[in-house]
Amino acid sequence: xEGFVAQKLNEFETGKISRRRLIEQLTLAATTLYATGAGAxxxxxxxxxxxxxxxxxxxxxxxxxxxxxxxxxxxQVGQSKNDVVLPFGKKGEQPYNVTAKDVPLSHLIVRxxxxxxxxxxxxxxxxxxxxxxxxxxxxADFNRERARADLAALGVKNVRDGGPRSLxxxxxxxxxxxxxxxxxxxxxxx
Amino acid sequence: xxxxxxxxxxxxxxxDLVKSFESGKVDRREFCKTVALAATVYAxxxxxxxxATRGFKVIGVNHLSYSCPDYIRAREFFINVFGLESAPGKxxxxxxxxxxxxxxxxxxxxxxxxxxxxxxxPQPEAYIDHFCxxxxxxxxxxxxAAIKAKGQEISGGRPGSLHxxxxxxxxxxxxxxxxxxxxxx
Numbered sequence: 001x002e003g004f005v006a007q008k009l010n011e012f013e014t015g016k017i018s019r020r021r022l023i024e025q026l027t028l029a030a031t032t033l034y035a036t037g038a039g040a041x042x043x044x045x046x047x048x049x050x051x052x053x054x055x056x057x058x059x060x061x062x063x064x065x066x067x068x069x070x071x072x073x074x075x076q077v078g079q080s081k082n083d084v085v086l087p088f089g090k091k092g093e094q095p096y097n098v099t100a101k102d103v104p105l106s107h108l109i110v111r112x113x114x115x116x117x118x119x120x121x122x123x124x125x126x127x128x129x130x131x132x133x134x135x136x137x138x139x140a141d142f143n144r145e146r147a148r149a150d151l152a153a154l155g156v157k158n159v160r161d162g163g164p165r166s167l168x169x170x171x172x173x174x175x176x177x178x179x180x181x182x183x184x185x186x187x188x189x190x
Numbered sequence: 191x192x193x194x195x196x197x198x199x200x201x202x203x204x205x206d207l208v209k210s211f212e213s214g215k216v217d218r219r220e221f222c223k224t225v226a227l228a229a230t231v232y233a234x235x236x237x238x239x240x241x242a243t244r245g246f247k248v249i250g251v252n253h254l255s256y257s258c259p260d261y262i263r264a265r266e267f268f269i270n271v272f273g274l275e276s277a278p279g280k281x282x283x284x285x286x287x288x289x290x291x292x293x294x295x296x297x298x299x300x301x302x303x304x305x306x307x308x309x310x311x312p313q314p315e316a317y318i319d320h321f322c323x324x325x326x327x328x329x330x331x332x333x334x335a336a337i338k339a340k341g342q343e344i345s346g347g348r349p350g351s352l353h354x355x356x357x358x359x360x361x362x363x364x365x366x367x368x369x370x371x372x373x374x375x
Contacts, residue, residue: 028332044335044340046337048291048324048325048364049290050290050291050299050323050324051321052322052323052363052370053370054251054318055318055319055320055321056316056318057316057317057318058317070245072246072248073248074245078372085372088249091373095297096249096250097292097293097296098292100326102367103326103367104324107372125359125361126359129258129360130360131256131257131306131317131318131360132255132256132318133255133309134255135253135255137246137249138252138297139247140246140248141247147246150246154245158215173314173316174314174316175316175317180252182296182297185252185298186277187287187294188294188295
């Protein structure tokens with residue numbers, strides 16, 4: 001709390017925020033952190049609603065994006081020289097079974113790392129000791145045997161069984177991808 | 191003409207399959223099953239082919255498989271910082287399913303946190319460098335204060351779209367619907 005107050009005060013002293021803003025922010029922080037009671041406790045709890053996006057990095061983003069577009073029938077939007085976005089639905093659609101209006105469709109951002117092209121150097125990130133080793137997507141009307149045949153027809157390589165109700169495959173860069181139906185959940189087996 | 195193109199495609203498909211069988215990548219059972227299924231699709235004609243070439247309809251992310259040295263540290267982080275819930279009966283001492291979003295079986299998502307195990311899979315050329323949660327009812331001050339209250343530091347980002355590093359230095363982003371939206375460009 002002290003650090004937060006000092007930071008806000010510094011912002012006020014350097015003219016970054018107004019006096020009114022300083023008071024508002026300190027009041028809010030103080031009541032959130034120091035007030036007693038269940039309501040105040042809940043304010044310090046964040047609640048993830050959905051995956052917003054997954055950032056997928058690969059040698060050539062267009063190659064991967066085309067693979068995902070083909071297999072999952074995804075549109076590509078907002079392409080830049082290094083990346084493109086693949087939303088899981090059309091503009092204006094709500095995510096499945098989500099009613100909150102401020103939760104957008106999940107999407108993939110497929111990107112190629114920027115090669116040294118000038119600009120300010122970025123601070124290196126620490127090396128992560130964790131990895132997302134595969135991603136599982138829920139698809140509509142999933143039937144494993146039919147899906148296996150469909151994937152074969154789409155030319156997808158190395159299709160194999162995942163859990164008892166899913167299929168795994170390698171994408172165009174050898175990244176492991178799973179598909180399953182709605183019945184596969186955190187509470188089911190596999 | 192169309193028929194010949196399809197025949198050629200099937201021929202190439204079966205030739206590849208035979209190669210896989212000969213090299214031991216596909217066993218006899220899998221080989222037979224795959225050819226039979228391909229034949230079924232082929233026999234069903236244009237309608238089935240059209241169905242297949244449309245691709246699958248993604249409802250959402252079912253789960254992310256998060257591999258790390260000790261899943262308990264990751265489990266506690268995701269529960270404490272982002273309010274995920276450990277699925278009852280699914281924590282076996284090596285892994286846990288951490289749920290969020292819609293109900294399980296109705297579009298819900300989970301993070302499968304698990305201890306890393308040796309794998310003989312070839313290293314892929316692609317990787318997931320970060321993922322992002324959507325938080326509803328975003329209030330910048332409250333969100334920042336909540337992160338601080340959990341003993342975490344904001345590692346980057348901008349108002350409405352922030353990052354933290356988890357206990358294994360994996361980059362976790364969290365954002366509102368305005369700053370991180372597929373259609374905002």
